[in-house]
Amino acid sequence: MKKLAGILLFSLLLISASIANVQSVTVTGKVTDASSGESLPGVNVLLKGSNIGVMTDLNGLYSITFSHQDAVLVFSFIGMQKQEISVGTKRVIDVQMQTDVAQLSEVVVTSGLKGKVSGITFKSRSKKEDEVSDMTYELMSNIVYPQEPVNTEEYEGIDENTFKEATKDPLSTFSIDVDAASYANIRRFINNGQKPPADAVRIEEMINYFDYDYEQPKGNDPFSINTEVSKAPWNEKHQLVHIGLQGKIIPTENLPASNLVFLIDVSGSMSDQNKLPLLKSGFKLLVDQLRPQDKVSIVVYAGAAGCVLPPTSGSEKNRIIEALQNLQAGGSTAGGAGINLAYKIAKDNFVKEGNNRIILATDGDFNVGASSNDAMEDLIEEKRKEGVFLTVLGFGMGNYKDSKMEILADKGNGNYAYIDNMLEAKKVLVNEFGGTLFTIAKDVKIQVEFNPANVTAYRLIGYENRKLQAEDFNNDKKDAGELGSGHTVTALYEIIPKGVESYFKPIDELKYQKDKPEEGSKKQFGNELLTVKFRYKAPDGEKSELLTKTVENEVMAINKTSDNFRWSAAVATFGMILKNSEYLEKGDYPMIVNLARGARGKDENGYRIEFINLVESGRLLAKD
Known part of the structure; x- marks a missing residue:
């Protein structure tokens, strides 16, 4: 017995020595x-x-x-x-x-289960690589966001813009759009090995995800107007018109004081890693940008709505971050009650001539109270009259309600972004802090009049759900888009020049129209191609200002155009491929990559090289 005890003691000493x-x-x-x-x-x-x-x-x-x-x-x-x-x-x-x-192309969605995460599996390349994939799977779920077992995502149906005849319908009118949610959402689909639904592809949001090197505004106007004309890369018989706006850059230290209300969805649907946990990490980045004169309130909603942080100075960052850290998900989603409470707090703490804004963060899955698109639209339209703007940040997948998110932002005089990872949170809440949160012009509208002497037909690329009636342009009561500090806005038109044989067939001549507009235009306006008109209001104004610019029919070779032109053309072509556009004659993935590589420019934040890699990934998906 003593011998056995001695052996045990010796073994314990060896184990202790090994641990030490x-x-x-x-x-x-x-x-x-x-x-x-x-x-x-x-x-x-x-x-x-x-x-x-x-x-x-x-x-x-x-x-x-x-x-x-x-x-x-x-x-x-x-x-x-x-x-x-x-x-x-x-x-x-x-x-x-x-x-x-190659790694991106190997992520495929299935209906199977693996470990604690559903909806994703990996194709094995080798036994060794498969072992590493298994070993890191759970931690990778923080970055590769899984699809939920039942997909209830909602997107507004979009019918692609068609060609309009310049003689019979010479005016094109639309509201600007600086939202970029569609591009980030498309990136999420492709990075997860999926082809995005056609209705999730809003080409204008893809184009406007990127910054462009336009001239800064001069004088008192809050933006500059930039135009170029060249051949359409997907159809050399057609022309492509590039119209760019550059918002005036206001340094952060010169921005007015902010009265911000974080309106955060903490319902049960927000429990996934790519929802509330990512949301809290992203909002910390925003809190780091706040100044002492800024103040933040936090309202949350689940089964009911409540205020978890009263107005707090930006100098008390630890207190704000602690309130964020304490948030947990659970319950149903009383979105309407949360919005009402957020607007009440914003109004009670209103800063005159300041930046009064609600930042709504949600997956859009409202199911208690005012939840239909029409009801939410009416609620936001009523509340925006109080001078409080709305920024909407979307999170998550599987039950994501894109259609509701876009409506809320559009009707709330604000902007809409989709955040799928921390890099996107940094882009929206740090790199573009001023543009995301501070409006320099509201109700910005564009109206383009085409000269029928030089244009047979035209079509606006994207902006399908931003189109306005011609008479809306001069109507100051008609709501339109907002432009933030430093923001750029880009729009493209595809044009069929006069005399070009095309699949587009004009309608028959009108019996009761005696004058021929193209003949009069040729004599009076020479070589003009089109006239661009802009209307905008000051953030607190009710009367719009008008700017006008004429564009001559001078077509540059595409290799002589700016990086701005060629980059926007590459992104538009990619969007047309993803939408299976009937107007895409010969655009393909190699053409997009070549065009984009030659127009990458400075790319200080790496967004453009990411796009090029995304196109390569999309090309691999297209082969499946």
Whole structure:
């Protein structure tokens, strides 16, 4: 018995000695994008062979502690090549990640289950790679967002704009749109190995996701007008007209004080990792931008609505962030009650000549109270009269209600973005802080009159749900789009020039119309192609101002056009492919990539190279 006890004691001493020899170590470092040098937030850092892992913060920094011998760290991020690095004696490991288009193409949606995450599986390339995929699957769910078992996403049906005859219908009128939600949502579909629904593709939002290098406004006007004309890359017989607006850039320190109300959906449908957890992380980025003169209130809604943070100065960042951290999801979705309460708080704390705004963050799945599109539209239209603007941030997938989100933003004199990861949160809430939150002009409308002497027919590319009647242009009571500080707005028209043989067949000549407009236009207006007119109001104004610009029929070779022209043409072509447009004559993926690569420009934030990679991924999906 004594001998057995001695053996046990000796074994325990050996185990203790082994444990003592395996000391806890902490490894820190920074993860960046090798192509742009930008920090990469949200990268998974996993200790291979364990469930120990962390994610990089906003600045791409991480810190991981473990006590394993022969440790290997696995760095993974959607669209990037996975890296495995042996730790050894290193205590600082910085990593540069390379783009991996092939990885994106290998994510496919199925109806099966794997581990704790449903809706996603991976094609195996090799036994070793499959083992790594299995091992990192749960942590990867933070970045590769799974489709829910039942897809109830809703998109407004869109009929593509058709050609209009310049003789019979020379006016094209529409409201500007600076929303960019459609592009981010399309990116989510493609990165998850899915082809986006055609109705989710709004080409104007794809084009306006990107910044353009336009001239800054001069004088007192809040924006400049920029135009170019060249051949349409998808149909060389046709012309493409590029119209660009540049909003005046107002430095953050010169922006007026903000009265912000965060209206946050904490219903049960928001519990997924890519919803409320991502939302809270994104809002922290916004809080970091606040100044002492700014104030924030937080309203939440689930089965009922309530205020969880009274108006608080931007200098009390810890208090605001703590209130965000304490939010948890559960219950039904009383969206109407939440909106009413948010507007009441915004009005009670109204800042004269300031930025009074509600920031609604939700998946759009309202199911208690005012929930129909018409009811929500009426509610927002009534509340916007109080001088409070509305920004809508969409999160999640599976039950995402895009149609409701867009209506809320449009009717609330605001903008709409879809946030699918921390990089997008940084773009919307940090890089574009002023444009997202501060309006410099409201009810901005565009009306283009085409000269029938030089134009047989035209069609507006995108903006299908932003079209207005011709008489709405001069009607100051008609609501239209808003323009934020530093925002750019771009619109494209495809034109069939006079004398060009085309599939478009004009309607028969009108019996009772004696004059021939094209003949009179030729004599009186020479080589004019079109006239662009803009109307806008000051943010607190009720009377609109008018700007006018004439565009001559001078067609440049496409290789002589600006990066602005060629980039917007590449994005529009990609959108037409995704929509299966009947007007796409010869556009294809290689043409888009070549056009985009030659127009990438400075690309300081890497958004354009991401688009090029996205097109490559879409090309691989198209082969399936």
